[in-house]
Amino acid sequence: MAASTKDSTFNADEGTVRMFLRGRPINLYLPTALVDNYSLSRVATAPLAKLRLEWVYGYRGRDCRANLYYLPTGELVYFIAAAVVLYNVEEQQQRHYLGHNDDVKCLAIHPNKLIVATGQCAGHDRREGKAHVRIWNSVSLHTLHVIGLGDFERSICCLSFSKADGGALLCVIDDSSEHNxxxxxxxxxxxxxxxxxxxxxxxxxxxxxxxxxxxxxxISCGKGHISFWTFENCCLYKKLGIFDHRDKPKYVTCLAFTANGDIVSGDSSGNILIWARGTNVVAKAVRGAHEGPVFSIYTLKDGEVLTGGGKDGRVLQWDAQLTKTEIETLIPEQYGPVRAITEGRGSQLIVGTTKNCILAGSFQLPFQPVVQGHTDELWGLAVHPEQSQFLTGGHDKMLVLWDSLSHTAVWSLDFDEAIQSACFSPDGAVIVVGTVLGHWFAISAETREILSHHNDGSEPIQVVRFSPDGKMLAIGSRDNIIYIYQANDNYHKYNRIGRCSGHSSFITHFDWSSDSTFILSNSGDYEVLFWNASVCRQIPQSSQLRDTDWATTTSTLSAATIGIWPENADGTDVNTCDRSHDKKLVATGDDFGKVKLFTYPVTQPKSLCHTYGGHSSHVTSVQFLPDDTRLVTTGGKDSSVIQWVIC
Structure with missing residues (x-):
């Protein structure tokens, strides 16, 4: 049974609101000042403040191809999550097309270089979340056409505008079992x-x-095949490419065209084949052009051809007849193998990689990252207590410190374990990182050296947070326990005081009281418990703490967050919330890729809010920067980090 906020009841004598999640009753004590005038029927208004998407960190190169282009406007166009990014590297500005409501999987540019087509996968919403193609204007970002709602299964995997007739047609391949x-x-x-x-x-x-x-x-290609299609009289006819028995690859991975119209294909064995125009037979083979698969082929304006290796990280230049020149470059290993190549301004080359980075450089100049990203599920987010910086940590074992003003990575650190949670010490000098294996580390924010290493259980460390006075550190584990440590020696050393044991499910969120005495905690079965932190004792009479001032509001179940739960919500729908430092706003992230903005406190079951898209998978964390000018959000499986300006 789902939650029904309309089933909430108010007990005026006790000053409690009883709400239900999955049929389970949750009693929450309202602050004394609210009780006398409280009414369940009152509807709380949405805040005056709104969010504007300012920056998307990351790129989807891990599992998508041919998704990086340079537009005449001087912008790179690419996608991650449900956002299509138009990024002017020189001016350090991004614009965003936000018409999609789930993962964008492919991209095509019209011959006029003005119109863009993007295809998405089927999503959460049965009505709206169908796989479809959106065609839009890259200058105005205005949607021109929405194609195929209800026609495609699962996802769109390939798109192409016709070239020889000026772009009148669009070809689409979906990700159904028949790949229609x-x-x-x-x-x-x-x-x-x-x-x-x-x-x-x-x-x-x-x-x-x-x-x-x-x-x-x-021309289409994929696992074990290359197909040559003819479109005539509203019918599609196919001829399969004929391979020499030596050349039949496991995958034909990419294709391009020479200046005279021959087809060039790259495959998983590192071979490049030329198919003569108008035939389905191989005219020339270059075997072992790359070590490992060829992931990208790009024909330059002057007719020369570039190829990118998926294992060797090399970009090679070939002449128009596919004879290898002496010109090549190597992409630095930490950014991952080549996924996509395109021409930038002048002699500049832009390369997208399988580690979700975009690099700019040339055969003369070294490649530098212009976009960096995570490559796996993201859960850890921590905002610096004073500066406009924040940390992200993911299951890709990467910890990255970002600068929200320059939109760049200050540094990144490789871990041995997947990262689940993170926080800064109150002075910002030390970072605590919790992993999925139950370990947690204290790290110097300046030198990045490990100062301390501890182990609490073998389950993921879900939450880590210092008390406001910095004297204690609380560690919330998936083993249902909150471990309390005393922090000494400028956050370099930690002694365990005890364990807060009493939850019957895993710890999901907790908050410290402003005086560093109490902890309010939530668990996976929707319990709300209170603790005296220094003695690790549960406080059974939660009414005693109804007027406590809490340093943060990150617990999704509390008297201040009653209204963040939508009608018929499952208890797992809202993953994360955060209160602004000026105590005026609450932001939430949910399982449907939505970020919502409420007026604080959200004590009414009926509370209006502003809703924003951009993420495609569950939003795992939301946090306000210390000056409340911006909000940072992380998407779980979409591995994106989005920065919003509060207007």
Missing amino acids: ISIWDWQKGEKGQKLAENKSSGDTVVAMEFHPLDKNTI
Whole structure:
């Protein structure tokens, strides 16, 4: 049974609100000052403040291809989560197309370099969350057409505008079991018109392009195949590429076209094959061009060809006949192998990598990161207590310190274990990091050396937080226990005082009282418990603490957060919340990729809010920067970090 906020009851004698999550009653004591005038029927208004998406950190190169282009506006266009980013590196400015409501998986640029098509996967919402293609203007960010709502299964995996006829058609391949290929007259009405459809392949399809010179010719490739399609009389006809028995690869991984219209394909064995224009046979083979797979082929304006290696990290230049030149460069190993290549301004090359980074450089100049990102699920987020910096830590074992003003990584640190949680000491000099294996580390924020290492149980450390006075550190574990430590020697040394044991499920959130005496904690089965921290004793009479001033509001279950739970919410729907330092706002992140902004305190079950998209998976953490000018949010599986300005 889900929660129903309309089933909440108010006991005026005790001053309690009883709400239900999954049928489980939760009694919360309201502050004394609110009790006399409290009414369940009152609707709390949304705040005057609003959020504006300012910056998206990260890029999706890990598992997506051909998703990085340079526009005439001087912007790079790429995607991560449900956001398409238009990033002007020179001006250090981002714009964002936010029409999608779930993971964007592919991207195509119209021949006029103005119109963009992006395809998304099916999402959470049965009505709106269907796989579809959105076609939009890259200058105005205005949506022109929405194609295929209800036509595609699971996801869109490849997109291409026709080239030889000026971009009148759009070809789409979906990620269904048959990988259906369809041709659309995308300009016909708001929803476009499907002209033809056919089964493409029972095997994975990874790339597809319209031929630049031959009208109505399409090439697609993927696991064990390359296909040559002809679109005629509203029908699609396929010829399979014929491989020499030596050259049949496990995957054909990428394709491009030479200046004279021959097709160039790269494969998982590191070979490059040229298929003569108008045929389905190999005209030339370059075996072992790269060590490991060839992930990207790009034809330069002057007809020369670039290839990028998925294991060796090399970018090689070839002449128009695919004879290797002496020109090559190596992408630094820490940024990952090459995923996508495109031309920037002048002789500049832009490279996207499988470690979700974007680099800019050339054969003469070394490659420097312009975008860095995480590559796995993100849970750890900590905001610096004084500066405009924040930390993120993920299951990719990376800890990154970001500067919110320059939007760059100050430093990153490789861990041996997946990171689950993090916090700063009150003076910002020490970072505490909790891992999924029950270990936690105290690290110098300046030198990044490990000052202290402890182990509490073998379950993930869900929450780490210092008391406001800095004398104690609380560690909340998935083993249902909060461990309390005394912090000594400028946060370099820690002695365990005891364990707060009493929850019947894993710890999800907790908050310290402003006087560093008490802790309010939540668990996975929606318990709200209170503790005297220094003696690790539970306080059974929670009414005694109804007027306590709490240093933070990160617990999703408390008298101050009753209204963050939507109608019919499951108890796991809201993952995270945070109160602004001026005590005017509460931000939440939920399982549907949404960030919401409420007026603090959210004591009314019916509370209006502002809702924002951009993330595609569960939002795992939200935190206000110390001056309350910005909010930082992390997406779990979408591995994105989004920074919002509070307007």
